[in-house]
C-alpha cells in the first residue's frame with residue numbers, strides 16, 4: 001500500500017521543503033520529493049499547508065496514561081507507550097527508575113517480548129539508578145539507592161542481550177567509572193544524574209564514558225559559594241565539556257524559559273535533547289495520584305511543596321514549550337527527534353524524514369498543535 005502526504009512544509013535534514021510530498025510504502029519512507037503531483041495508486045493525504053515533521057523520540061519517560069513502567073508488565077508498557085504515541089512519541093525508551101534488580105529483570109523480559117512485535121514503538125530500556133549518590137537522590141529515591149555491584153549490573157546487561165540502551169547513575173559513586181567503561185564497551189549510552197560532581201570529577205567521568213547529562217539543571221548544583229570562595233557546579237562543568245550532550249525537561253515548569261534558551265544557545269541542537277521525564281499521570285485524564293504527591297500548575301509536586309516530583313509532559317508539549325521560549329520550531333523538533341535518535345543509536349531507522357527510514361511522521365498545524373501521527377506507516381491519529 002502506497003500513501004502520499006502532499007501540500008505541507010516538510011522538515012528534511014536539509015531544512016524546510018515547501019509543497020513537496022512524502023511517499024510511504026510498507027512502513028518506510030519511499031521518497032521525499034519536491035513534487036506535489038499525485039502518484040498513481042497512492043492514497044493521498046492533504047496536509048493543507050501544515051508542518052510535516054519526523055516522529056519524536058522519547059528517551060527519558062517513566063510512564064503515561066496512568067501506567068508506570070516500573071509495574072513491569074506488558075499491559076503497563078503498552079498503555080504508557082500508546083498514551084505517548086498519541087502525543088507524537090513514535091519511538092520510546094521506557095525508563096525504570098531506582099528499581100530492584102528483580103523488577104529490572106522483569107522489565108527486561110517484558111521489553112524483549114514487546115520489541116519483537118513489528119508495530120511496537122518501544123526500542124529499548126532506559127535505567128535510572130539505583131547507583132546514586134544518596135545525598136543527591138532526592139526524597140523519592142532516598143531509600144532506593146545502593147552501592148555498585150559489578151557482578152549484578154553485568155549479569156543484567158548480559159541477560160538483556162541488547163535491550164538496555166541507556167543507564168544513568170551518579171558518577172561519583174564508588175565504581176562509577178568502571179561502570180561507565182563497561183557500559184560503553186557494550187555500546188550503551190551512559191548518563192550522569194543526581195550528582196554534585198564539579199569540574200575535575202565531571203572531566204574524569206566524561207573520559208570514563210559519561211557522555212550525557214540527564215535532566216540538566218535538575219538534581220545537580222550550579223555555581224555556588226562555600227564560605228568565602230565560589231565554585232563551579234555540575235552545570236557549568238557540563239557546559240565546559242564540549243562533547244557532552246544534555247537533556248532538558250521542557251515542560252515549562254522544571255526550567256524557566258530563559259534557561260531553556262541558554263541551554264539551546266550554549267549546547268546547540270546537536271547536543272540538546274528534549275525529554276518529558278513524565279510520570280504515569282501524563283496523558284491521563286483521571287489520574288489516581290499517590291498521596292505523597294499533588295498535581296498543580298500542570299506538574300507533579302511533593303505533597304509538602306518542597307520540590308517537584310516529575311512532569312506530566314508529552315513530547316508535543318516539549319516542542320511547544322521550546323518555541324514559546326524563543327527556539328525555532330525546526331530546531332525544537334530536531335532536539336526531540338534527530339538528536340535523541342543519534343545519541344541513543346537508532347538513527348539508522350528513526351529521527352529524520354529520509355528515504356528508507358521508518359515512516360514515523362507527524363503533522364503539526366500552524367499553532368503547533370499535533371494533528372496527525374503515523375507510526376511505521378500506519379496512521380494512528
Ligand SMILES: [Zn+2]
Pocket residue numbers: 060061062095097128277
Ligand atoms: Zn527520570
